[in-house]
Amino acid sequence: MGLFRFPPLSRRFFRLSGLFAGAALSALLMQPILLLPKGPFSWLAAALLYGALMGLGFLGGGNLADQTEKRETVTSAACPKVLDTSAIIDGRILDIGRAGFLEGEMVVPSFVLDELRHIADSADALRRARGRRGLDVLKKMQEELVPPPQVMDLPSQDSAEVDVRLLRLARDLGGAAVTNDYNLNKAAAVAGVAVLNINELAGALRSKVLPGEEMTVHLVREGREPGQGVAYLDDGTMVVVENGRSRVGQTLEAEVTTVLQTSAGRMIFARLKENDAQEGA
Numbered sequence: 220m221g222l223f224r225f226p227p228l229s230r231r232f233f234r235l236s237g238l239f240a241g242a243a244l245s246a247l248l249m250q251p252i253l254l255l256p257k258g259p260f261s262w263l264a265a266a267l268l269y270g271a272l273m274g275l276g277f278l279g280g281g282n283l284a285d286q287t288e289k290r291e292t293v294t295s296a297a298c299p300k301v302l303d304t305s306a307i308i309d310g311r312i313l314d315i316g317r318a319g320f321l322e323g324e325m326v327v328p329s330f331v332l333d334e335l336r337h338i339a340d341s342a343d344a345l346r347r348a349r350g351r352r353g354l355d356v357l358k359k360m361q362e363e364l365v366p367p368p369q370v371m372d373l374p375s376q377d378s379a380e381v382d383v384r385l386l387r388l389a390r391d392l393g394g395a396a397v398t399n400d401y402n403l404n405k406a407a408a409v410a411g412v413a414v415l416n417i418n419e420l421a422g423a424l425r426s427k428v429l430p431g432e433e434m435t436v437h438l439v440r441e442g443r444e445p446g447q448g449v450a451y452l453d454d455g456t457m458v459v460v461e462n463g464r465s466r467v468g469q470t471l472e473a474e475v476t477t478v479l480q481t482s483a484g485r486m487i488f489a490r491l492k493e494n495d496a497q498e499g500a
Contacts, residue, residue: 237280241273248272297323299394300415301385302368304334306397308353311417316364325368325397327357328388332370334381386412422485430475434489437470438463452487461490 245268300323306312307327315321335357338350361367373388382403389396395413398404407414428434436450441464448463450473460473473489 233280233283234277235280237276237278237283238273239276240280241276242269244276245269245272298413299324299326299389299392300397301326301328301389301392301394302331303385303396303398303400303403304331304338304353304381305400305403306417307331307335307356308338308349309399309417310352310356311399311421312397313356313360313363315417315420316360321364323394324366325360325364326388326392326394327368327370328385329370329372330381330384332357382406386410389413422480428475428478428487430477432475433492434458434473434475435470436460436473436489438467441467456485456487458487458489461488463491466491 248268249265300321302312302325312321316325335350335353338346339354341347341350357368371388373384379387382400383406385396385403386407389407390410390412395415396403396407397415397417398407399417404414404416434452436452436458438448438450438460440449441447442449442459446462446464448460448465448467450458450460450463452458458473460471461476463471463473472492474492475487475489477488479486479488
C-alpha cells in the first residue's frame with residue numbers, strides 16, 4: 220500500500236472527464252447498431268465501440284492534464300536573470316540575493332566576466348579597484364547564494380558591444396537583464412527585453428519625500444549652477460539646495476521643492492528656509 224500513489228486530483232478529473240466523454244459519444248454511435256438484430260455480433264460491436272472510445276477518452280484526458288501542468292509550470296517559473304557588469308560592480312545585487320528576492324537562475328555571460336577582468340587589470344587605479352570589487356562580489360555570490368550564479372561560456376568571435384550581446388542573450392533565454400546602467404536600461408526598452416534596474420528598486424524602497432516637506436541637510440559642496448549647494452541623505456540621495464553655495468559646510472533646514480525619480484536614481488531639489496536664507500544673504 221505504501222508504494223501505491225493516487226494521481227493528482229487534476230489528472231484524475233481530466234481522465235474521468237475523458238471516460239464520460241467517450242461513453243457519451245459511444246451511446247450516440249450505438250444508435251445504428253441497436254437497429255441490428257440482437258446477437259453476438261451486436262454485443263461484440265457495442266463492447267468494442269465503448270472500449271475504444273472510453274479508452275481514447277481516458278488517454279486524451281491524461282494528455283490534456285500533462286499539457287496543462289506543463290503550461291502552468293512554464294508560466295510560473297522564474298525567468299533567468301542575466302547579470303550586467305555594472306550590477307556586479309555595484310554590489311547591491313549580493314544583498315538582494317541574500318534577502319531571497321532574486322528567483323530563478325542567475326547567469327553571468329563569459330564576456331561580462333572578461334570585461335570584469337579587463338577592468339581589474341586597468342592602469343587606472345579607480346577602474347582597477349572597481350573591477351576587483353566586481354570579482355569579489357561575484358565570488359561571494361557563488362559562495363553564498365543558492366542557486367549560485369552560473370557562468371555561461373559564449374563564443375568570443377562576436378564583435379558586437381557587450382550591451383548588445385547581453386540583451387541578445389537575455390532575449391534568447393527568455394529572461395531579464397539585471398543592471399543599474401541607464402543607457403542599457405533604455406536600450407532594453409527599445410529592444411523589448413525585460414530589465415530589472417537596481418536603481419529603480421532602491422528608489423522604490425526609499426522613504427517618500429514630497430514637495431513642501433522640511434528636512435535637515437548638511438551642505439558638502441557647491442552645485443553646478445550659480446548659488447547652488449549640494450547635500451546628501453543617508454541613503455546617498457543628492458539634495459540640490461538653492462542659494463546654498465555660501466553656506467557650504469553648514470547644517471541647515473531646507474524645504475523640498477521638487478523630487479525627480481529616474482532609472483539613474485533620485486534627486487531632490489530644495490530651498491533654504493527663510494530664516495537661514497536671510498542669514499546667508
